[in-house]
Amino acid sequence: MYCTRLASDVIKTSHLPSSLPSVLRLKRWYKLSMLRVIITVTSQPTTSQVIPLTPQLQQLAPLVLTPLVPKLTLVTTTTTTTTSIVIKMDSQRRFFVIGNWKMNVDKSRIDSIVKFMTAASLNPRTEAVVGCPSCYLSYARQQLPNNIGVAAQNCYKVAKGNFSGEISAAMIEDCGCEWVILGHPERRTIFHEPDDLIREKVAHALKSGLKVVACVCETKEDRDEGRTWQVLEAQMASLAASVSDWSRVVIAFEALWASNTGVLATPNQVQEVLSQLRQWLRHNVSHSVADTTRIIYAGSVSSDNCQEMARLADLDGFLVGSAALRTDIIDIINARGSYVSRIVNFFSEQERSLKRI
Numbered sequence: 001m002y003c004t005r006l007a008s009d010v011i012k013t014s015h016l017p018s019s020l021p022s023v024l025r026l027k028r029w030y031k032l033s034m035l036r037v038i039i040t041v042t043s044q045p046t047t048s049q050v051i052p053l054t055p056q057l058q059q060l061a062p063l064v065l066t067p068l069v070p071k072l073t074l075v076t077t078t079t080t081t082t083t084s085i086v087i088k089m090d091s092q093r094r095f096f097v098i099g100n101w102k103m104n105v106d107k108s109r110i111d112s113i114v115k116f117m118t119a120a121s122l123n124p125r126t127e128a129v130v131g132c133p134s135c136y137l138s139y140a141r142q143q144l145p146n147n148i149g150v151a152a153q154n155c156y157k158v159a160k161g162n163f164s165g166e167i168s169a170a171m172i173e174d175c176g177c178e179w180v181i182l183g184h185p186e187r188r189t190i191f192h193e194p195d196d197l198i199r200e201k202v203a204h205a206l207k208s209g210l211k212v213v214a215c216v217c218e219t220k221e222d223r224d225e226g227r228t229w230q231v232l233e234a235q236m237a238s239l240a241a242s243v244s245d246w247s248r249v250v251i252a253f254e255a256l257w258a259s260n261t262g263v264l265a266t267p268n269q270v271q272e273v274l275s276q277l278r279q280w281l282r283h284n285v286s287h288s289v290a291d292t293t294r295i296i297y298a299g300s301v302s303s304d305n306c307q308e309m310a311r312l313a314d315l316d317g318f319l320v321g322s323a324a325l326r327t328d329i330i331d332i333i334n335a336r337g338s339y340v341s342r343i344v345n346f347f348s349e350q351e352r353s354l355k356r357i
Protein backbone atom coordinates (compact mmCIF):
# COMPACT_ATOMS: atom_id res chain seq x y z
CA MET A 1 0.00 0.00 0.00
CA TYR A 2 2.77 2.38 0.94
CA CYS A 3 4.56 1.42 -2.21
CA THR A 4 1.40 2.09 -4.22
CA ARG A 5 1.11 5.57 -2.77
CA LEU A 6 4.71 6.34 -3.55
CA ALA A 7 4.25 5.23 -7.15
CA SER A 8 1.05 7.15 -7.56
CA ASP A 9 2.51 10.37 -6.22
CA VAL A 10 5.54 10.10 -8.42
CA ILE A 11 3.46 9.96 -11.58
CA LYS A 12 1.38 12.93 -10.49
CA THR A 13 4.35 15.13 -9.74
CA SER A 14 6.26 14.33 -12.87
CA HIS A 15 6.02 14.81 -16.58
CA LEU A 16 7.26 12.32 -19.13
CA PRO A 17 10.18 13.03 -21.40
CA SER A 18 8.81 13.28 -24.94
CA SER A 19 11.74 11.40 -26.40
CA LEU A 20 14.27 9.17 -24.72
CA PRO A 21 17.94 10.02 -25.20
CA SER A 22 20.43 7.20 -25.66
CA VAL A 23 21.61 7.56 -22.09
CA LEU A 24 18.32 7.16 -20.32
CA ARG A 25 17.60 9.60 -17.58
CA LEU A 26 14.51 9.88 -15.48
CA LYS A 27 14.28 12.32 -12.65
CA ARG A 28 11.44 12.27 -10.21
CA TRP A 29 11.04 14.30 -7.09
CA TYR A 30 9.16 12.91 -4.21
CA LYS A 31 8.55 14.33 -0.79
CA LEU A 32 8.76 11.72 1.88
CA SER A 33 9.50 12.17 5.54
CA MET A 34 10.92 15.63 4.90
CA LEU A 35 13.33 14.19 2.37
CA ARG A 36 13.29 14.94 -1.31
CA VAL A 37 14.03 11.82 -3.28
CA ILE A 38 15.46 11.92 -6.77
CA ILE A 39 15.16 8.76 -8.77
CA THR A 40 17.63 8.71 -11.62
CA VAL A 41 17.86 5.94 -14.16
CA THR A 42 21.13 5.94 -15.98
CA SER A 43 23.14 3.54 -18.06
CA GLN A 44 26.33 5.37 -17.27
CA PRO A 45 28.50 4.60 -14.29
CA THR A 46 27.97 6.98 -11.46
CA THR A 47 30.48 8.46 -9.10
CA SER A 48 27.90 8.84 -6.37
CA GLN A 49 28.99 8.10 -2.89
CA VAL A 50 27.24 5.07 -1.47
CA ILE A 51 25.56 5.69 1.84
CA PRO A 52 22.82 3.83 3.70
CA LEU A 53 19.23 4.96 3.16
CA THR A 54 16.86 5.56 6.00
CA PRO A 55 15.31 2.21 6.93
CA GLN A 56 12.00 3.36 5.43
CA LEU A 57 13.54 4.19 2.07
CA GLN A 58 15.73 1.15 2.15
CA GLN A 59 12.57 -0.91 2.13
CA LEU A 60 10.72 1.14 -0.43
CA ALA A 61 13.21 1.69 -3.22
CA PRO A 62 13.95 -1.92 -4.10
CA LEU A 63 10.32 -2.86 -3.55
CA VAL A 64 9.11 -0.40 -6.14
CA LEU A 65 11.96 -0.54 -8.60
CA THR A 66 13.63 -3.92 -8.55
CA PRO A 67 10.81 -5.82 -10.26
CA LEU A 68 10.77 -3.18 -12.99
CA VAL A 69 14.47 -2.91 -13.59
CA PRO A 70 16.17 -6.28 -13.51
CA LYS A 71 19.89 -6.32 -12.90
CA LEU A 72 19.87 -2.93 -11.23
CA THR A 73 22.16 -1.62 -8.58
CA LEU A 74 20.72 0.95 -6.25
CA VAL A 75 23.21 3.53 -5.14
CA THR A 76 22.09 6.27 -2.82
CA THR A 77 23.50 9.62 -1.84
CA THR A 78 22.22 12.17 0.60
CA THR A 79 22.55 15.84 1.39
CA THR A 80 20.77 17.48 4.28
CA THR A 81 17.52 17.74 2.34
CA THR A 82 17.82 15.33 -0.50
CA THR A 83 18.20 11.63 -0.91
CA SER A 84 19.22 10.54 -4.35
CA ILE A 85 18.58 7.03 -5.57
CA VAL A 86 20.64 6.22 -8.62
CA ILE A 87 19.72 3.11 -10.51
CA LYS A 88 22.70 1.80 -12.39
CA MET A 89 21.45 -0.38 -15.18
CA ASP A 90 23.42 -3.33 -16.36
CA SER A 91 25.01 -1.69 -19.37
CA GLN A 92 27.56 -4.42 -19.96
CA ARG A 93 25.40 -6.40 -22.35
CA ARG A 94 23.27 -4.58 -24.88
CA PHE A 95 20.08 -6.45 -25.80
CA PHE A 96 20.59 -8.08 -29.21
CA VAL A 97 17.88 -9.23 -31.62
CA ILE A 98 18.64 -10.77 -35.00
CA GLY A 99 15.79 -11.58 -37.37
CA ASN A 100 16.96 -14.37 -39.63
CA TRP A 101 15.16 -14.27 -42.96
CA LYS A 102 16.66 -17.63 -43.99
CA MET A 103 15.61 -18.43 -47.61
CA ASN A 104 12.21 -16.76 -47.26
CA VAL A 105 12.63 -13.36 -48.89
CA ASP A 106 12.92 -11.78 -52.30
CA LYS A 107 13.33 -8.07 -53.08
CA SER A 108 9.66 -7.28 -52.71
CA ARG A 109 9.42 -9.11 -49.35
CA ILE A 110 12.55 -7.27 -48.20
CA ASP A 111 10.89 -3.99 -49.22
CA SER A 112 7.83 -4.71 -47.11
CA ILE A 113 9.89 -5.78 -44.07
CA VAL A 114 12.08 -2.68 -44.42
CA LYS A 115 8.93 -0.58 -44.60
CA PHE A 116 7.44 -1.79 -41.33
CA MET A 117 10.80 -1.87 -39.55
CA THR A 118 11.65 1.70 -40.49
CA ALA A 119 8.17 2.96 -39.65
CA ALA A 120 8.30 1.45 -36.16
CA SER A 121 9.82 2.96 -33.10
CA LEU A 122 12.68 0.64 -32.13
CA ASN A 123 14.17 0.68 -28.66
CA PRO A 124 17.60 2.30 -29.15
CA ARG A 125 18.97 0.15 -26.35
CA THR A 126 18.51 -2.95 -28.51
CA GLU A 127 21.03 -3.82 -31.20
CA ALA A 128 18.88 -4.97 -34.13
CA VAL A 129 20.25 -7.02 -37.03
CA VAL A 130 18.70 -8.98 -39.92
CA GLY A 131 20.11 -12.21 -41.35
CA CYS A 132 19.88 -11.92 -45.13
CA PRO A 133 20.46 -14.36 -48.02
CA SER A 134 23.85 -13.63 -49.61
CA CYS A 135 22.43 -12.50 -52.97
CA TYR A 136 20.48 -9.71 -51.27
CA LEU A 137 23.12 -8.49 -48.79
CA SER A 138 23.91 -5.29 -50.71
CA TYR A 139 20.26 -4.66 -51.45
CA ALA A 140 19.17 -5.06 -47.82
CA ARG A 141 22.08 -2.92 -46.63
CA GLN A 142 21.04 -0.14 -49.01
CA GLN A 143 17.38 -0.26 -48.01
CA LEU A 144 17.80 -0.47 -44.24
CA PRO A 145 18.76 2.46 -42.00
CA ASN A 146 22.10 2.33 -40.21
CA ASN A 147 20.57 1.48 -36.84
CA ILE A 148 19.71 -1.98 -38.22
CA GLY A 149 22.69 -4.22 -38.96
CA VAL A 150 22.84 -6.81 -41.73
CA ALA A 151 24.30 -10.30 -41.32
CA ALA A 152 25.11 -12.99 -43.84
CA GLN A 153 23.76 -16.41 -42.91
CA ASN A 154 26.99 -18.28 -43.60
CA CYS A 155 30.46 -17.88 -45.09
CA TYR A 156 33.45 -20.06 -45.87
CA LYS A 157 36.66 -20.46 -43.88
CA VAL A 158 39.12 -18.86 -46.31
CA ALA A 159 39.41 -15.54 -48.15
CA LYS A 160 39.29 -16.75 -51.77
CA GLY A 161 39.82 -19.73 -54.07
CA ASN A 162 38.00 -22.37 -56.05
CA PHE A 163 35.06 -23.02 -53.76
CA SER A 164 31.99 -22.81 -55.99
CA GLY A 165 28.84 -21.76 -54.22
CA GLU A 166 30.61 -20.27 -51.20
CA ILE A 167 31.09 -16.66 -50.14
CA SER A 168 33.91 -15.16 -48.08
CA ALA A 169 33.98 -12.86 -45.08
CA ALA A 170 35.63 -10.21 -47.26
CA MET A 171 32.71 -10.37 -49.72
CA ILE A 172 30.24 -9.80 -46.89
CA GLU A 173 32.20 -6.74 -45.80
CA ASP A 174 32.38 -5.59 -49.42
CA CYS A 175 28.56 -5.62 -49.45
CA GLY A 176 28.66 -3.20 -46.50
CA CYS A 177 27.70 -5.77 -43.86
CA GLU A 178 29.46 -6.46 -40.58
CA TRP A 179 27.84 -9.62 -39.20
CA VAL A 180 27.71 -13.30 -40.11
CA ILE A 181 25.72 -16.15 -38.56
CA LEU A 182 27.87 -19.27 -38.27
CA GLY A 183 27.04 -22.81 -37.18
CA HIS A 184 23.31 -22.21 -37.55
CA PRO A 185 21.41 -25.34 -36.47
CA GLU A 186 20.15 -25.75 -40.04
CA ARG A 187 23.76 -25.73 -41.28
CA ARG A 188 24.66 -28.28 -38.60
CA THR A 189 21.74 -30.64 -39.09
CA ILE A 190 20.66 -30.31 -42.76
CA PHE A 191 24.09 -29.64 -44.29
CA HIS A 192 25.98 -31.71 -41.71
CA GLU A 193 28.54 -29.04 -40.87
CA PRO A 194 30.78 -30.47 -38.17
CA ASP A 195 32.18 -28.55 -35.18
CA ASP A 196 35.66 -28.43 -36.76
CA LEU A 197 34.44 -26.66 -39.89
CA ILE A 198 32.36 -24.21 -37.87
CA ARG A 199 35.38 -23.49 -35.68
CA GLU A 200 37.52 -22.69 -38.73
CA LYS A 201 34.80 -20.48 -40.19
CA VAL A 202 34.44 -18.55 -36.93
CA ALA A 203 38.21 -18.08 -36.67
CA HIS A 204 38.45 -16.78 -40.24
CA ALA A 205 35.42 -14.49 -39.98
CA LEU A 206 36.75 -12.88 -36.80
CA LYS A 207 40.23 -12.51 -38.30
CA SER A 208 38.65 -10.81 -41.31
CA GLY A 209 36.96 -8.25 -39.08
CA LEU A 210 33.38 -9.56 -39.08
CA LYS A 211 31.23 -9.93 -35.98
CA VAL A 212 29.85 -13.42 -35.49
CA VAL A 213 26.57 -14.85 -34.21
CA ALA A 214 27.90 -18.28 -33.26
CA CYS A 215 25.15 -20.85 -32.86
CA VAL A 216 24.98 -23.88 -30.62
CA CYS A 217 21.95 -26.16 -30.51
CA GLU A 218 20.29 -29.21 -29.08
CA THR A 219 17.92 -31.55 -30.92
CA LYS A 220 14.84 -33.32 -29.60
CA GLU A 221 16.85 -36.54 -29.28
CA ASP A 222 19.53 -34.73 -27.26
CA ARG A 223 16.92 -33.51 -24.81
CA ASP A 224 14.96 -36.77 -24.68
CA GLU A 225 18.10 -38.78 -24.04
CA GLY A 226 19.38 -36.34 -21.39
CA ARG A 227 22.57 -35.35 -23.21
CA THR A 228 21.77 -31.67 -23.82
CA TRP A 229 24.64 -30.32 -21.80
CA GLN A 230 27.13 -32.86 -23.12
CA VAL A 231 26.31 -31.80 -26.69
CA LEU A 232 26.38 -28.07 -25.96
CA GLU A 233 29.61 -28.33 -24.00
CA ALA A 234 31.35 -30.00 -26.95
CA GLN A 235 30.07 -27.28 -29.31
CA MET A 236 31.21 -24.55 -26.89
CA ALA A 237 34.67 -26.06 -26.45
CA SER A 238 35.16 -26.26 -30.20
CA LEU A 239 33.90 -22.72 -30.68
CA ALA A 240 36.00 -21.21 -27.89
CA ALA A 241 39.16 -22.59 -29.47
CA SER A 242 38.54 -20.34 -32.48
CA VAL A 243 37.59 -17.10 -30.77
CA SER A 244 40.27 -14.44 -30.77
CA ASP A 245 38.02 -11.57 -29.69
CA TRP A 246 34.91 -12.33 -27.61
CA SER A 247 33.66 -8.76 -27.87
CA ARG A 248 32.73 -9.55 -31.50
CA VAL A 249 30.86 -12.75 -30.72
CA VAL A 250 27.22 -13.31 -29.75
CA ILE A 251 26.34 -16.86 -28.75
CA ALA A 252 22.93 -18.09 -29.94
CA PHE A 253 21.43 -21.17 -28.32
CA GLU A 254 18.67 -22.84 -30.30
CA ALA A 255 16.34 -25.48 -28.93
CA LEU A 256 15.68 -27.19 -32.25
CA TRP A 257 12.85 -29.19 -30.74
CA ALA A 258 11.06 -25.90 -30.07
CA SER A 259 11.55 -24.38 -33.51
CA ASN A 260 8.41 -24.57 -35.63
CA THR A 261 7.28 -27.78 -33.95
CA GLY A 262 4.31 -26.44 -32.02
CA VAL A 263 6.22 -27.14 -28.79
CA LEU A 264 7.57 -24.16 -26.89
CA ALA A 265 10.50 -24.15 -24.51
CA THR A 266 9.50 -22.83 -21.09
CA PRO A 267 11.34 -19.81 -19.67
CA ASN A 268 12.82 -22.13 -17.02
CA GLN A 269 14.19 -24.51 -19.63
CA VAL A 270 15.74 -21.59 -21.54
CA GLN A 271 17.22 -19.95 -18.45
CA GLU A 272 18.72 -23.25 -17.30
CA VAL A 273 20.69 -23.69 -20.53
CA LEU A 274 21.70 -20.02 -20.86
CA SER A 275 23.01 -19.98 -17.32
CA GLN A 276 25.00 -23.17 -17.97
CA LEU A 277 26.49 -21.57 -21.09
CA ARG A 278 27.51 -18.49 -19.08
CA GLN A 279 29.00 -20.67 -16.35
CA TRP A 280 30.93 -22.53 -18.99
CA LEU A 281 32.41 -19.25 -20.22
CA ARG A 282 33.23 -18.29 -16.62
CA HIS A 283 35.09 -21.51 -15.92
CA ASN A 284 36.72 -22.06 -19.28
CA VAL A 285 37.38 -18.57 -20.66
CA SER A 286 37.21 -15.81 -18.04
CA HIS A 287 34.94 -13.95 -15.66
CA SER A 288 34.94 -10.87 -17.83
CA VAL A 289 34.00 -12.82 -20.98
CA ALA A 290 31.20 -14.52 -19.04
CA ASP A 291 29.94 -11.16 -17.79
CA THR A 292 30.11 -9.34 -21.11
CA THR A 293 29.28 -11.91 -23.82
CA ARG A 294 25.73 -11.78 -25.06
CA ILE A 295 23.88 -15.10 -25.08
CA ILE A 296 20.64 -15.17 -27.03
CA TYR A 297 17.86 -17.70 -27.51
CA ALA A 298 16.24 -19.14 -30.66
CA GLY A 299 13.19 -21.37 -31.01
CA SER A 300 9.77 -20.00 -32.01
CA VAL A 301 10.28 -16.60 -30.40
CA SER A 302 7.24 -14.42 -31.13
CA SER A 303 5.26 -11.42 -29.88
CA ASP A 304 3.53 -13.80 -27.48
CA ASN A 305 6.52 -15.14 -25.56
CA CYS A 306 9.28 -12.54 -26.02
CA GLN A 307 8.45 -10.31 -23.06
CA GLU A 308 8.44 -13.07 -20.50
CA MET A 309 11.69 -14.49 -21.90
CA ALA A 310 13.31 -11.06 -22.01
CA ARG A 311 13.24 -10.98 -18.21
CA LEU A 312 15.43 -14.07 -17.87
CA ALA A 313 18.62 -13.32 -15.99
CA ASP A 314 21.03 -14.80 -18.53
CA LEU A 315 19.15 -13.93 -21.71
CA ASP A 316 20.52 -11.05 -23.77
CA GLY A 317 18.28 -11.24 -26.82
CA PHE A 318 16.86 -13.48 -29.52
CA LEU A 319 17.64 -15.14 -32.84
CA VAL A 320 14.28 -15.08 -34.58
CA GLY A 321 13.12 -17.08 -37.61
CA SER A 322 9.53 -16.98 -38.84
CA ALA A 323 8.48 -14.04 -36.65
CA ALA A 324 11.21 -11.94 -38.29
CA LEU A 325 9.13 -11.93 -41.47
CA ARG A 326 6.20 -10.40 -39.62
CA THR A 327 5.68 -7.27 -37.57
CA ASP A 328 6.28 -9.49 -34.51
CA ILE A 329 9.93 -8.59 -34.91
CA ILE A 330 9.17 -5.06 -33.69
CA ASP A 331 7.72 -6.39 -30.42
CA ILE A 332 10.69 -8.70 -30.07
CA ILE A 333 13.21 -5.90 -30.61
CA ASN A 334 11.32 -3.87 -28.03
CA ALA A 335 10.77 -6.84 -25.69
CA ARG A 336 12.99 -5.59 -22.94
CA GLY A 337 11.49 -2.15 -23.34
CA SER A 338 13.11 0.94 -22.01
CA TYR A 339 13.55 0.96 -18.30
CA VAL A 340 12.10 4.42 -18.22
CA SER A 341 8.89 3.46 -19.97
CA ARG A 342 8.60 0.34 -17.87
CA ILE A 343 8.78 2.38 -14.67
CA VAL A 344 6.40 4.97 -16.05
CA ASN A 345 3.93 2.29 -17.19
CA PHE A 346 4.06 0.75 -13.77
CA PHE A 347 3.29 4.07 -12.15
CA SER A 348 0.42 4.72 -14.57
CA GLU A 349 -1.03 1.30 -13.83
CA GLN A 350 -0.82 1.99 -10.11
CA GLU A 351 -2.63 5.25 -10.62
CA ARG A 352 -5.36 3.60 -12.66
CA SER A 353 -5.89 0.95 -10.01
CA LEU A 354 -6.11 3.61 -7.31
CA LYS A 355 -8.86 5.33 -9.30
CA ARG A 356 -10.75 2.06 -9.57
CA ILE A 357 -10.83 1.64 -5.76
Ligand SMILES: O=C(CO)COP(=O)(O)O
Pocket residue numbers: 100254258259260298299300301319320321322323
Ligand atom coordinates in the same frame (compact mmCIF):
# COMPACT_ATOMS: atom_id res chain seq x y z
O1 LIG B 1 16.31 -20.95 -36.58
C1 LIG B 1 15.81 -19.98 -36.06
C2 LIG B 1 16.35 -18.64 -36.23
O2 LIG B 1 17.48 -18.65 -37.04
C3 LIG B 1 14.58 -20.11 -35.25
O3 LIG B 1 13.50 -20.07 -36.11
P1 LIG B 1 12.00 -19.89 -35.51
O4 LIG B 1 12.02 -18.60 -34.73
O5 LIG B 1 11.12 -19.85 -36.70
O6 LIG B 1 11.79 -21.06 -34.62
